[in-house]
Amino acid sequence: MLPWHLVILGSGSARPTAHRAPSAQALCIGRRIYLVDCGEATQMQLSKAAIPLERIAAVFVTHLHADHTLGLFGLLASLSMTGRTAPLAIYAHAPLEAMIAHIIELFIAHLNFEICFHALPDEPGAEIYSDSQISVTTIPLHHRIPTLGFKFAEHPLPPNIRPEIVARYQLSRHEIARLKAGEEVALTSEATILRPSEVLYQRRPPRAFAYMTDTLFTASAAPFVRGVDLLYHEATYTQDLLPLAKQTGHSTAQQAAEFARLAEVKRLVIGHYSARYHDLEPLLAEAQHIFPATVLAKELDIHTI
Numbered sequence: 001m002l003p004w005h006l007v008i009l010g011s012g013s014a015r016p017t018a019h020r021a022p023s024a025q026a027l028c029i030g031r032r033i034y035l036v037d038c039g040e041a042t043q044m045q046l047s048k049a050a051i052p053l054e055r056i057a058a059v060f061v062t063h064l065h066a067d068h069t070l071g072l073f074g075l076l077a078s079l080s081m082t083g084r085t086a087p088l089a090i091y092a093h094a095p096l097e098a099m100i101a102h103i104i105e106l107f108i109a110h111l112n113f114e115i116c117f118h119a120l121p122d123e124p125g126a127e128i129y130s131d132s133q134i135s136v137t138t139i140p141l142h143h144r145i146p147t148l149g150f151k152f153a154e155h156p157l158p159p160n161i162r163p164e165i166v167a168r169y170q171l172s173r174h175e176i177a178r179l180k181a182g183e184e185v186a187l188t189s190e191a192t193i194l195r196p197s198e199v200l201y202q203r204r205p206p207r208a209f210a211y212m213t214d215t216l217f218t219a220s221a222a223p224f225v226r227g228v229d230l231l232y233h234e235a236t237y238t239q240d241l242l243p244l245a246k247q248t249g250h251s252t253a254q255q256a257a258e259f260a261r262l263a264e265v266k267r268l269v270i271g272h273y274s275a276r277y278h279d280l281e282p283l284l285a286e287a288q289h290i291f292p293a294t295v296l297a298k299e300l301d302i303h304t305i
């Protein structure tokens with residue numbers, strides 16, 4: 001089983017501070033790295049986390065605010081300097097494509113690799129990416145501009161046959177393969193028919209991670225992320241600043257926790273803190289009061305999924 005590691009690269013919101021970078025996270029699965037948002041300090045943070053740039057398989061950008069995108073251009077320049085030749089997939093709202101082309105023309109001139117830009121669809125819930133490890137679907141968010149969250153889900157695992165069945169009937173490899181493929185197997189010597197639904201079981205549910213920032217509290221997003229192992233949800237403010245959160249299209253820590261409870265996720269990481277908070281404990285306490293399995297996002301922390 002390949003380990004999943006979420007590395008927090010940036011837990012801050014619009015204004016970077018001495019200790020917090022703007023939004024960026026790296027989901028590391030095996031040798032592949034999926035970059036989620038790409039705020040200004042992303043390259044530096046990747047370097048501090050000892051994550052090799054060349055392993056980035058795809059970049060997913062939630063929305064086109066500066067604190068989620070400005071790191072992308074420097075990253076592309078550096079990737080070109082590493083001698084990368086593998087194509088890089090970027091998933092973002094459509095206007096970013098022209099901006100990337102303009103920046104490359106102005107500052108980089110020639111990239112050694114191809115950028116495969118994919119404009120995000122309007123309707124949430126669409127599968128936008130799939131490889132041998134995971135698929136990625138979009139989550140509806142409500143912010144000041146079009147914004148989508150992302151759910152990274154492991155492909156359903158192939159079922160196993162209950163060991164006592166294999167032992168009792170001395171099943172051959174061929175019979176096991178047929179059952180796993182969903183076929184019934186008739187055992188004439190035993191006058192028995194083995195049915196897949198009766199002998200197969202799932203070793204464990206597939207893993208999933210959901211990323212939701214920037215957004216107001218959005219109850220309608222709960223079905224899209226129900227039961228995920230780990231949810232990163234923005235918590236820009238404490239509840240006393242709820243009017244400001246509503247005005248700016250953000251959530252409070254209490255709302256992040258209420259959403260986690262509503263969506264029945266297993267663990268919650270809160271982040272995207274306003275620069276006004278030097279001490280994050282009030283945000284954590286507020287969230288844990290509602291959803292105890294909450295932790296703070298902190299730069300370079302690793303969350304295992």
Ligand SMILES: [Zn+2]
Pocket residue numbers: 063065143214
């Ligand atoms: Zn924003």
